[in-house]
Amino acid sequence: MYKTFIKRFLDIILSFIALSVFAVPMIIFAAIIKLEDGGSVFFLQKRVGIHKKHFMIYKFRTMKTSTPHDTATHLLENPEDYILKCGHWMRLYSIDELPQLFNILKGDMSIVGPRPALWNQFDLIEERDKYGANDIRPGLTGWAQIKGRDDVPNKEKAKLDGEYVQRESFIFDLMCIVKTFSSVLTHSGVDH
Numbered sequence: 789m790y791k792t793f794i795k796r797f798l799d800i801i802l803s804f805i806a807l808s809v810f811a812v813p814m815i816i817f818a819a820i821i822k823l824e825d826g827g828s829v830f831f832l833q834k835r836v837g838i839h840k841k842h843f844m845i846y847k848f849r850t851m852k853t854s855t856p857h858d859t860a861t862h863l864l865e866n867p868e869d870y871i872l873k874c875g876h877w878m879r880l881y882s883i884d885e886l887p888q889l890f891n892i893l894k895g896d897m898s899i900v901g902p903r904p905a906l907w908n909q910f911d912l913i914e915e916r917d918k919y920g921a922n923d924i925r926p927g928l929t930g931w932a933q934i935k936g937r938d939d940v941p942n943k944e945k946a947k948l949d950g951e952y953v954q955r956e957s958f959i960f961d962l963m964c965i966v967k968t969f970s971s972v973l974t975h976s977g978v979d980h
Contacts, residue, residue: 790958791924799899803892814886817848820874827853830887835904838925842907843896846887850875882972888928900961901927902949912942919950929968931955 818829831849834842851861855870864870871879878884891897897904904926905912916922927933932940932948940948952960 791956794958795898795961796895799892802899803889807889807893810886810889817874817878817883817886821849821872824872824874825849825852831884834907835926836907836909836913836922837896837904838923840913840922843891843904845896845904846890848878848884848887850878850884885928892928896925898925898927900929900952900964901925902930902952903927903933909942912946915943915946916949919946920953921946921949924953924956929964931964934964934967934971 821829827849829849831847831851832844833847835845837843850872851870852872856864861867861871875884888897892899901924902916902921905916913922930949931952932945935948936944952964
């Protein structure tokens with residue numbers, strides 16, 4: 789019952805509350821991005837959702853408009869050359885992820901689940917297939933996220949995502965949310 793109905797209900801309620809609480813700060817963050825680099829304040833990117841269906845993820849743009857679009861930051865030759873000044877601290881505190889509350893409200897994502905892979909991260913997608921992690925809604929945060937974020941290699945990330953699939957419950961989701969706040973405040977596992 790939790791996985792099929794209650795979790796989705798909680799996602800809708802909590803994302804709506806969070807959007808109400810963060811509405812003014814999100815407007816301020818958008819203005820900061822616009823003032824620094826012009827262009828769109830949002831970054832849309834094709835990601836892999838439930839059952840490997842693609843969707844567009846929303847993020848605050850933390851990189852210059854000249855950055856290659858479908859390349860993960862860690863794969864860029866000199867990533868620090870592309871990151872906006874405001875982008876550093878927005879990533880450090882995961883502020884760039886706030887627009888994903890709209891993805892949760894729409895049903896593309898959940899609050900807790902495997903982080904959605906880029907459409908071209910074929911190795912991660914294939915590894916997740918082994919554990920059934922592509923068959924649940926991806927999350928704003930997840931078990932692999934709190935176990936290392938950017939520091940976890942894809943094979944280990946997929947294994948942790950599979951562990952999440954096995955342990956998914958209200959209590960486990962609550963634990964992931966609490967540990968996420970701790971990870972964000974201590975900046976653990978953030979490379980860029």
